[in-house]
Amino acid sequence: MSAVSDLIWPPRSLLSDKLVDRPGVIEPELWGALHFLGAPQCCRCGFPLPEEVGETAVCGACAGREPAYDTARAALAYDDHARRLVLDLKRGGRRDGLPVFARWMAAASSDALQRADFIAPAPMHWTRLAMRSFNQAAWLAEALSHASGKPWKPGALTRAKRRKSQAGLSASERRRNVAGAIKASWRFQGKTILVVDDVFTTGATLEACARAFRRAGAAEVHAVTLARVVRPMDILV
Numbered sequence: 001m002s003a004v005s006d007l008i009w010p011p012r013s014l015l016s017d018k019l020v021d022r023p024g025v026i027e028p029e030l031w032g033a034l035h036f037l038g039a040p041q042c043c044r045c046g047f048p049l050p051e052e053v054g055e056t057a058v059c060g061a062c063a064g065r066e067p068a069y070d071t072a073r074a075a076l077a078y079d080d081h082a083r084r085l086v087l088d089l090k091r092g093g094r095r096d097g098l099p100v101f102a103r104w105m106a107a108a109s110s111d112a113l114q115r116a117d118f119i120a121p122a123p124m125h126w127t128r129l130a131m132r133s134f135n136q137a138a139w140l141a142e143a144l145s146h147a148s149g150k151p152w153k154p155g156a157l158t159r160a161k162r163r164k165s166q167a168g169l170s171a172s173e174r175r176r177n178v179a180g181a182i183k184a185s186w187r188f189q190g191k192t193i194l195v196v197d198d199v200f201t202t203g204a205t206l207e208a209c210a211r212a213f214r215r216a217g218a219a220e221v222h223a224v225t226l227a228r229v230v231r232p233m234d235i236l237v
């Protein structure tokens with residue numbers, strides 16, 4: 001199928017309209033523009049910390065309010081380039097970047113991925129799923145499963161009630177909006193789970209996923225996203 005579509009639409013770079021030799025690649029000139037996240041970072045939420053602070057340092061937000069997940073990591077800072085990748089994926093349904101996104105997410109979450117019994121996507125409510133016809137978090141989780149060999153369970157979490165769009169809401173409004181909306185489908189006694197989503201904005205969705213898995217008996221819940229908001233000003237866009 002992809003060979004046929006390549007004949008009709010030649011592959012284009014994930015970050016520009018430039019023609020490339022195969023799908024899912026980025027031209028070398030734009031590689032340096034991607035902002036990959038890594039140490040030094042908050043050991044819980046992965047927020048970048050300004051200087052070498054040691055592996056157990058936590059950011060102010062996590063020190064003030066402990067997150068429900070054990071760790072959250074993201075491959076990229078959510079800037080203009082990451083926004084393009086995310087919007088092409090979730091609004092455009094563009095799938096050719098998934099193998100490379102999975103490799104980035106596997107590198108960002110390598111410890112948690114190794115420990116995990118399985119991977120689970122953040123759930124989307126069925127009415128939204130019906131409108132959009134796909135859940136980009138499930139695509140990312142499936143790609144990460146292929147890249148790592150870990151099983152993935154697409155139905156492990158369900159979104160029980162329709163929520164308002166998170167756009168434009170503050171962190172506490174987002175937490176209230178998703179609180180109780182996400183439920184685990186079965187018992188996951190003693191399991192270590194890696195939850196996958198496209199963007200860590202305030203962490204409210206991943207918090208709700210982690211709480212649901214903990215209520216279902218999970219021992220550890222980790223999270224990984226393709227991108228993460230690192231400046232509050234990016235939350236509203």
Ligand SMILES: [Zn+2]
Pocket residue numbers: 042043044045046047058059060061062063
């Ligand atoms: Zn933190």
